[in-house]
Amino acid sequence: MVYVLGKLMQQDVVKLWHKDHDLQGCDFLVVPGGFAYGDYLRAGAIARFSPIMESVIAHAQNGGNVMGICNGFQVLTEADLLPGALLQNNNQKYVCKNIYLKPQTTDTLFTRQLNADQAYKIPIAHGEGRYHASPEILKQLNDNNQVLFRYCDQAGNINEVANPNGSLENIAGICNEGRNVFGMMPHPERASDNLLGNTDGRKFFESVIGQVLA
Numbered sequence: 001m002v003y004v005l006g007k008l009m010q011q012d013v014v015k016l017w018h019k020d021h022d023l024q025g026c027d028f029l030v031v032p033g034g035f036a037y038g039d040y041l042r043a044g045a046i047a048r049f050s051p052i053m054e055s056v057i058a059h060a061q062n063g064g065n066v067m068g069i070c071n072g073f074q075v076l077t078e079a080d081l082l083p084g085a086l087l088q089n090n091n092q093k094y095v096c097k098n099i100y101l102k103p104q105t106t107d108t109l110f111t112r113q114l115n116a117d118q119a120y121k122i123p124i125a126h127g128e129g130r131y132h133a134s135p136e137i138l139k140q141l142n143d144n145n146q147v148l149f150r151y152c153d154q155a156g157n158i159n160e161v162a163n164p165n166g167s168l169e170n171i172a173g174i175c176n177e178g179r180n181v182f183g184m185m186p187h188p189e190r191a192s193d194n195l196l197g198n199t200d201g202r203k204f205f206e207s208v209i210g211q212v213l214a
């Protein structure tokens with residue numbers, strides 16, 4: 001993530017440690033993927049109490065942008081910055097593969113430069129990625145246009161076969177009501193460098209910075 005934002009997107013990046021409190025003036029916060037506290041208890045359940053999360057929550061509550069990828073998404077749901085929960089995949093296995101995603105709204109900073117008719121190829125790598133929420137929350141997400149991405153097949157069809165983990169309504173990413181907190185299970189940062197043979201993920205970051213970079 002640091003490489004993609006710093007080298008490829010040419011942004012000033014500061015690495016913040018989980019025990020820090022000071023956000024050092026960062027305007028866009030990214031909670032990256034990984035295995036915080038070894039996924040003990042539930043992925044993200046302990047990291048949600050890391051000292052820095054107080055500042056992250058305050059930043060979000062003041063309208064600041066926060067994005068969580070994979071383990072970051074799990075942390076943001078545990079911290080109640082995003083609704084719903086990420087449960088163990090329906091096949092009880094860690095799944096690591098390329099999937100396809102279809103943007104469901106371009107009305108956010110994170111998706112504004114995406115093509116809503118395109119299926120983006122992005123890798124997933126998680127054991128607890130099954131999005132779950134109550135019927136009330138699901139309705140709210142749909143009514144407010146808060147679903148950012150759904151899993152689809154290569155042709156862009158959203159169906160059960162294309163759902164890699166059993167997420168409700170194929171949901172792969174959402175935002176909060178204020179549209180300043182974003183979370184997604186797939187990893188666009190792993191599909192941003194030419195060297196990796198897939199740059200479908202670049203557009204997600206270009207959306208955020210508002211520029212297309214060569």
Ligand SMILES: NC(=O)CC[C@H](N)C(=O)O
Nearest residue numbers: 033034070071126127128
């Ligand atoms: N790639 C990740 O961030 C993995 C998230 C988490 N450790 C899981 O397995 O669900």
